[in-house]
Amino acid sequence: MAQMPRGEPRSIPDPAGDLYDEMIRQEQLERQRAEAAATKPPASPVGHPGFAESLIPVWGSGREAVADFQEGDYAGAALNGALAASDLFLAGSIAKGVGRGAFYVAKNAVKNPYDWDRYVRPWLGKERGMLAPRQHGHHWAIPQNGWGKNVPDWIKNQPWNIKPMPSAEVHGRLTNPYKGKPQFNAVERYVYGTPTWSKVGTGAAVGHPAAAGNAQVDKRR
Amino acid sequence: MTWFLDPEDFSTCTSWELKHGERLGMVLADSGGRCWKVLAVIDLGVVRPFWERAFRFLMRQSVHRIDQRLVEIDPLALDQVKERACASIQANPDDWRDDEAIAGEDGPPREEQEMLDELQEAVRTAQTLPQLINALYREELLG
Numbered sequence: 337m338a339q340m341p342r343g344e345p346r347s348i349p350d351p352a353g354d355l356y357d358e359m360i361r362q363e364q365l366e367r368q369r370a371e372a373a374a375t376k377p378p379a380s381p382v383g384h385p386g387f388a389e390s391l392i393p394v395w396g397s398g399r400e401a402v403a404d405f406q407e408g409d410y411a412g413a414a415l416n417g418a419l420a421a422s423d424l425f426l427a428g429s430i431a432k433g434v435g436r437g438a439f440y441v442a443k444n445a446v447k448n449p450y451d452w453d454r455y456v457r458p459w460l461g462k463e464r465g466m467l468a469p470r471q472h473g474h475h476w477a478i479p480q481n482g483w484g485k486n487v488p489d490w491i492k493n494q495p496w497n498i499k500p501m502p503s504a505e506v507h508g509r510l511t512n513p514y515k516g517k518p519q520f521n522a523v524e525r526y527v528y529g530t531p532t533w534s535k536v537g538t539g540a541a542v543g544h545p546a547a548a549g550n551a552q553v554d555k556r557r
Numbered sequence: 558m559t560w561f562l563d564p565e566d567f568s569t570c571t572s573w574e575l576k577h578g579e580r581l582g583m584v585l586a587d588s589g590g591r592c593w594k595v596l597a598v599i600d601l602g603v604v605r606p607f608w609e610r611a612f613r614f615l616m617r618q619s620v621h622r623i624d625q626r627l628v629e630i631d632p633l634a635l636d637q638v639k640e641r642a643c644a645s646i647q648a649n650p651d652d653w654r655d656d657e658a659i660a661g662e663d664g665p666p667r668e669e670q671e672m673l674d675e676l677q678e679a680v681r682t683a684q685t686l687p688q689l690i691n692a693l694y695r696e697e698l699l700g
Contacts, residue, residue, distance in 0.1 A: 437617040444566045447696050454694050458652040463573045472656040481663035501656075508660035515666060 380406035390548030393423035397544065400551050412550070419543045422536045429533040436464050439494050450489035452480060460498060472501035474510060476529050499531045558645040558652070560690050572619040575600055580625060584641075588686040588700065590632045597626040639689060643677040 380403040390396040401416035440456050442449030450456055461467040476499040478484045478492040491497075501507040508514030510529045520528060526535075561567040570580060575598070583595045601622040603610055613619045633641070646653055650669060653676055658667045676693070683689035687698035 434615070435617075439616055441613055441616050441618050443569070443571060443618075443620060444562050446562055446694070451695060453653060453655045457654070457656070461651050463571075467651070469651055472660065474660075475657065479662065480657045504656075504659055504666075507656060508662075508666055511660065511662045512666075514661055 380404075382406060384551045384554045385548075387548045387552055390551045391544050393427070393540070393544070394420050396551075397423065397547055400547055400554075403551075403554070407554075409554075412554075415543075416547055419540065419547055422540050422543070426533060426536050426540060429536075433495060433533075436466070437495070442490075448489060450493045452489065452493045456489075456493040460495065464495065466495060466498065467500055472504055472507040473498040474501050474507050474529065476531065476534070479511070499529065501528075558642060558649070558693075560694065568623060568625075569604060569620050570598075570623055572617065572621060575621050575623065580623070584630070584633075585627070586633050586638050586686065590634065592630050592633050593627040594630050595625050596628055599624040599626075635683075635686065635689075638686065639680050639683065642680050642689065642693065646673055646677055646680070 382399060382402045384403045385392075385396050385399045390400060397416045397419035401413045401420060404410070404412035404416055440450065440459055442455070448454075457467070457473060460473060461469070461471075467473050475484060475492060475497050477497050478487050480492065484492055505514055505517065506528050509517060509520045510525055511519070513519050574580060578598070580595050580598045585593045585595065601624055603614075603619050604622045605613065605620050610619065650673055653673060654669055655672065657663060658672065659669055660666060679692040680689055683692050685700050687696075687700035690696050691698055
């Protein structure tokens with residue numbers, strides 16, 4: 337309520353005083369809005385993808401990268417761009433693998449048509465061109481020995497489970513000491529013992545949900 | 558070096574074998590000692606049921622029916638066949654090698670040549686052609 341000059345309450349209406357109060361209130365609101373707009377990042381014309389959309393390879397992370405870039409979040413754009421690039425690499429690896437023959441399919445019904453060193457390994461070397469002459473192939477996900485002995489050969493003796501090795505020594509040190517040299521530690525085993533597509537795939541499997549969560553936070557802002 | 562399970566196996570080959578002329582010039586030996594040489598291979602087209610054909614096409618391992626022109630050559634004694642098999646093992650170690658055994662995944666690391674020598678020794682002890690195939694390919698053929 338408007339006050340009289342000496343602080344006494346008014347006994348009659350004062351339209352000019354009420355209007356003045358209203359004008360001051362509007363100005364304060366206006367100032368607050370302007371300050372909020374100055375601190376808030378500009379909205380992206382592309383917009384952030386939804387959670388499910390973020391999980392779509394290439395598209396989700398690509399759209400999130402563009403949205404981040406338009407909002408000036410360059411670190412986020414770089415991370416999402418890298419995620420989109422890894423998706424493309426993964427798709428390329430899968431396409432290349434399928435193009436060369438994704439699985440070995442036995443031609444006849446011999447006793448063990450998926451025997452590693454009699455049928456599948458020669459096929460991987462000669463026909464599929466996956467292993468160079470004298471190059472070792474390592475069963476990286478399902479081992480040929482140990483618990484892997486219980487897995488049928490037609491599952492484990494396939495290109496997806498074989499990692500070409502740079503040398504017999506590297507192959508040996510993945511699972512045991514080799515000719516006086518110690519077994520690799522866990523990090524070395526991961527670096528040398530898993531294919532690139534698997535490492536990229538793991539990154540994508542972790543990165544996509546994380547990026548999707550981050551996109552939701554950006555969207556709500 | 559390869560072996561054929563039955564006439565169907567012999568009269569078919571994969572698209573890769575066909576493209577790279579794997580059968581051309583091949584010397585064939587039967588358990589009776591007779592031998593032939595493959596002079597020509599004629600592709601008679603892709604075989605197998607539709608879905609298998611489709612799957613094999615995607616896997617780039619189509620199976621083709623082939624007609625082979627053979628000429629009989631001088632017979633080979635079993636010892637000669639065994640020696641040829643041993644020479645092939647030595648010349649193509651990648652076709653016989655167990656990488657994991659060399660790497661020592663299941664016991665102490667083994668030498669490649671030692672394993673090839675063992676295989677050749679098993680070939681030399683075979684008394685018949687089926688036994689030779691059993692030694693080479695871990696089969697259980699009778700005879």
